[in-house]
Amino acid sequence: MTIKTGIVGAAGFAGIELVRLLGEHPSFEVGVVTSDSLAGTPVSDLYPALDGHTDLVFEKHGVDALEGCDAVFLAVPHTAAMSQVPALLEAGISVFDLSADYRLKDAAVYKRWYATEHTSPELLEKAAFGLPELFASELARAAAEREAGAAALVACAGCYPTATSLAAYPAIHAGLVDGTVIVDAVSGVTGAGKKATERTHFCFANESIEAYGVGTHRHTPEIEQILGLEGKVVFTPHLAPLNRGILSTVYLPLSAEHAGETSLEAIRDLYTEFYAEDAFVRVLPLGTMPKTGSVAGSNACHIGLALSAAGDMLIAVGAIDNLCKGAAGQAVQCANIVFGLPETTGLTAPALPV
Incomplete structure (x- = not known):
């Protein structure tokens, strides 16, 4: 199974960690990485460690650039995610959000702590909480939704x-x-x-x-x-x-x-x-x-x-x-579950010895 994938905000630290991990993943195929300020720049120019591992070039943000994706990872600041999630879900794309926008189940709590009105509170209950060891049932629900033909939304834990x-x-x-x-x-x-x-x-x-x-x-x-x-x-x-x-x-x-x-x-x-x-x-x-x-x-x-x-x-x-279990790795772990893969797929490399 090839899962066509996009990464929004790929130039940041969590975003580039997603590029690193998904670049070696046997099922997720990254075709789109976005960054408005770096559009047209090869990823390996900004991060030379990936030279020879990817030929991806940053593109501008936008749902149009992500058309055809099965999954999109959002590595963007809070408030930026909720401006994109509804349209992505409407397009049938499953979303794995690394921001805080859909983690809190109460819109009033979100407003109090983030000083921002939530613009899609109706999606807070839909969002599965992305901490697999503690919220396996929510991710199983998201996987069932995707299997039934609906786009899944996962709010990855901080x-x-x-x-x-x-x-x-x-x-x-x-x-x-x-x-x-x-x-x-x-x-x-x-x-x-x-x-x-x-x-x-x-x-x-x-x-x-x-x-x-x-x-x-x-x-x-x-x-x-x-x-x-x-x-x-x-x-x-x-x-x-x-x-x-x-x-x-x-x-x-x-x-x-x-x-x-x-x-x-x-x-x-x-x-x-x-x-x-x-x-x-x-x-x-x-x-x-x-x-x-x-x-x-x-x-x-x-x-x-x-x-x-x-x-x-x-x-x-x-x-x-x-950057890994606290962000990109956890998002990949969640995506593995939602797409019916063993949750360890692409994540079995050991820690750096030194």
């Missing part, structure tokens, strides 16, 4: 919510947690996008680490929605001087029933069983904590677990590559 939720969900799902969950997460600079700012310029980001969006970061409601903890998540992101990777440390207060009573071995067994069928999640041995270098370039998520000295707080740490 990078911080992916690392955080995969680390926290099994304990919450099992009823071990009671109270406010604290999240301290660190991201590489590519998470801020390709355009340099005073925060992400090399001279300011190098040899420095800072918290940002403290108490106001837009991924907070997404994490709360995934975990079912509305108003009970305090999320603080940090920028670190590395290219790729997210490390999310999640502090989960154990309920009175489990504090001091549930062993770390039992919790690890719970996590191992929960993710037993998930090829991309690895629960590390006790005493071992994840690091971003161990997942860079891969679609993997590594999880480490520890208990506080008093035994009343579970510390769950998740590491992912923000």
